[in-house]
Amino acid sequence: METENSTLSRAEELKLLANEAFKAHKFFQAIDLYNQAIKLNDQNAVYWANRAFAHIKLEEYGSAVQDASKAIEIDPKYSKGYYRRGAAYLSMGKFKEALKDFQQVKKIRPNDPDAAKKLKECEKAVMKLKFEEAIAVSESERRSIADSIDYHSIDVEPQYSGARIEGETVTLDFIRQMLDDFRSQKRLHKRYAFQIVLQAREMLRSLPSLVDVTIPSGKHFTVCGDVHGQFYDLLNIFEINGLPSEENPYLFNGDFVDRGSFSVEVILTLFAFKCLCPSAMHLARGNHESKSMNKIYGFEGEVRSKLSETFVGLFAEVFCCLPLAHVINGKIFVVHGGLFSVDGVQLADIKALDRFCEPPEEGLMCELLWSDPQPFPGRGPSKRGVGLSFGADVTKRFLQDNNLDLVVRSHEVKDEGYQIEHDGKLITVFSAPNYCDQMGNKGAFIRFEAPDLKPNIVTFSAVPHPDVKPMAYANNFFGLFS
Template identity: 85%
Template structure:
């Protein structure tokens, strides 16, 4: 008969073995598998702070910052002197844009490890970021008093130098020839002249502003419609989608379902290409807002830095304004509900309520607009807290009720990396589609898009692999301190 002590010992040994396996999975960028193995180790021995902190790090890699904060907090409770616990929690807070909370955690790291140069450097970066935010808050103009930056720009007055050899828009109309030339220039890492960039963004703004918050799309019988998920600045993979599925046109229309920018370092090329197609043929290109079409995300995850580098400071303001004009949801043939994140924390939400959302603002921290942009499906029924720390998780019963109450058949959403580029969940009633293959050059996932043909609108899902891109790393333009933690 084995004693309690021996049992505890063998559990601890087995937990250590699982931790080592988890570490291997982590090194191979198999973060879901790592989380699973760390969880098994924690089940056998939940008093080891290292397991919790390691699992927190794997959650960070999966952008599950809410779960990472919980795990890191647990590590700190077990061992208040364990600096990695504070370090991981600080990194998760940073990724969520919670700079003041992050600052407190890095101050703790520094207190525990006063002579660690790395801790000192990170604390300094964090202090700088918090100071900058406090300064920006102090000088911020209230939304109601803010003048539109778009109204102050007249692109007609901008001179195009004779030596400029790139794509040109003749007059007021964006043509297919122009878009093809621009895409080709981008492919060869050439820039578009600011005059034409202004013209595209300002024209796209006018079109998007005039659209409803929930857009109804009609696909005639025998015609098809393609839905793509997150592209995240992966311009060369966007070109590959057009290679595989044809350029956007009235006969070949697309909906890009949010998160066009950030993380990938060709976000300017992606957004100008999508906006140019919108200008060329409004019914060939539909665009939904994602959680990354927002100032706070663009500040952290690279788009703001990239825009300053490739265009100018004023474009940062302009894009922020245009992102607030993006519709939040689309319904195809009164059957398919398409939204970036997912469903709601309450039952009974009607399409009419979504139509009534005043979307012309930065995304709020709660409510319908926040949930549309941030929430995720979960395998278990009911609702749960979000892994991300924003929005919520919702089960198959929630999906089914929402569809029944609104006389719909399917939810299509994006927002999450999937190994095959897509996943069908909730008894076939919900599909996630994600179109950034080998996300951040490290996830090894495929991308996908979905083609629907009327009248059946059966989802025809096409998966594709990443294509090579020039040697500019993801997050190359991201805020300094975030790069320190990635």
């Protein structure tokens, strides 16, 4: 009996330490401590629900759903279990499942005004979703927004004092002026924004789904991970590593937008460099270059606020033109998410993918955008609830099958801005330092020099930005649950 009591009290101590780590935004550490508490006492619903919340903070929504479900199984009357699971479902865009959980919270806590408010917001989101589904036009019937826009016919008011594109060509002088304007939080005129996005679309849609990049001997190439709307940190990358040019080419490996509240500035900057010099700016699709993510995580609201409703649809179209992966000098495979649920996938299979659509919920395209590495062999369920987790053996086989040396991917925040895994055969690179103004992580990018292509990893810290909070343009209801 005494031993049992001391085990339970040690579990409680670990929970309190985990709570402190959580408050300090040390979410990985918090999860580790909750793991230890659960090992000592796996029948305490609070431990599972708290760990679910830490998973939510790390965007591991699949794991959060599992933990919250376990809390509910232990104590069906524990409202926080439903609450956490509902929040995780919301984050995955599964509004109907979320609604059921918030209805349970309201049932358990009928007099709680906060529970009532959240339920109401969730109901509104589900109603909106149903309405959008009802009026949606099928892909085959949909007319291209891009084809209906003539930016030449848009007048620029005499009082507009920002950057201007003279004629049809985006120049470096224009981009420098635009970056200065963005730095001072000035807007680019819609005429020039349309011009940049439409020209970038033409270039992107002509590319294959898997792009081969050649770096001549003695030259270098820089790969950046997620930027997530952190425009001032993007400027800092250019400060450290130079502006994109023929001599200084970049690949931005997806998740340019969402979360950070300067996503419009980021995407217009990357697209403008693509227009200036296509070989200086390579762009890959991330899981956040999709309608469902942009609806939840702020990009759609930001575009509506800074540009117009037309741009919402236009960006959705252009994101469907982004390539899915790159191969550098036939040796380095670069992809946003990761590898596959089946062995034997060839580069030719990726090249053959019809990418001109919203990402599906399964299959090769989904896995390229969503999967994550795991520290043990084989394959497992995704901690995100989409895609899968894959081990070093999966990475090794894929590299051997395709005569490649290395996988570079992004998609996950890392304390140092990068992580080398799978016996050195896989590198995660993440370029949004102090992610969402709260993670305290560094950012990183990788420079490869030909011919040896040895990865030179450069890390950097966050720089100050104007006082606009991350997710400032996200759906109102979403802010209630974060």
